[in-house]
Amino acid sequence: MRDHACLIVHGPDQPGIVAAVTALITRNSGNIVSLDQYSDDANGGAFFQRVVFHRPDLTAALPDIEADLTATITALGLEWTLTDQSVPKRMAILASTSDHCLLELLWRHRRGELPVTIPMVISNHTNVAEDVRSFGIPFFHVPSQGPDKTAAEAKILELLTGNTDFVVLARYMQIISEDFLDNVGVPVINIHHSFLPAFIGAAPYRKAKDRGVKLIGATSHYVTKDLDEGPIIEQDARGAYVERAVLSRAVQWHAQDRVIRHGNHTIVF
Known part of the structure; x- marks a missing residue:
């Protein structure tokens, strides 16, 4: 472009x-x-x-x-x-043990489908390290155990500061603190495996089953201090494939400046 x-x-x-x-x-x-x-x-x-x-x-x-x-x-x-539009946005990725969303983003990036660069992937586990490095992308392991995430978040902020335009949580299974969001200084996009605002937090599929829900899906949204209540970018129905697709579309639209945030709403062109 x-x-x-x-x-x-x-x-x-x-x-x-x-x-x-x-x-x-x-x-x-x-x-x-x-x-x-x-x-x-x-x-x-x-x-x-x-x-x-x-x-x-x-x-x-x-x-x-x-x-x-x-x-x-x-x-x-x-x-x-x-x-x-000739300057791609720098997208850092945070991941945990589930790799399907992470690998979808890396694969689409390699195919030229996402107008971004990926300066790094950060994970609190090491099982995705070799996959990430096979794409030629730097991998950083930042352990995050126990209730106090202060040291881990400080290390992640050190890695991100000045090196990214937005952050994607590709099934990063850690709660992001309000202090982190205040200091990161760029948008953070998450994928949640349910139709928000229903079934926020952990184990949404189990909650949906207990409630008798017949159709479940995935929601990609901007992260705010209120758990799973940030402005929604994209939603779709059913399973892990949809999580990959929904997150990829949300990332693509953000990278192409197609999303305008308006309070707790988004307008997507």
């Missing part, structure tokens, strides 16, 4: 937003490739827009485009982010 940029705009809905955005791209010599928008209420609701555009010599033009966005879009009371 050389010389392609992705512009995300969101804020209070009002007349003229689309015109302002498209005019800004045009006067900065950009050509719109795709444009998606959503409003939850045209009368005073929230507006969300994702635009991908091509602009020759994009890197050199970015400062001028960002200055124009500040002067034009910010003046409308809207927030925006602009990313160069």
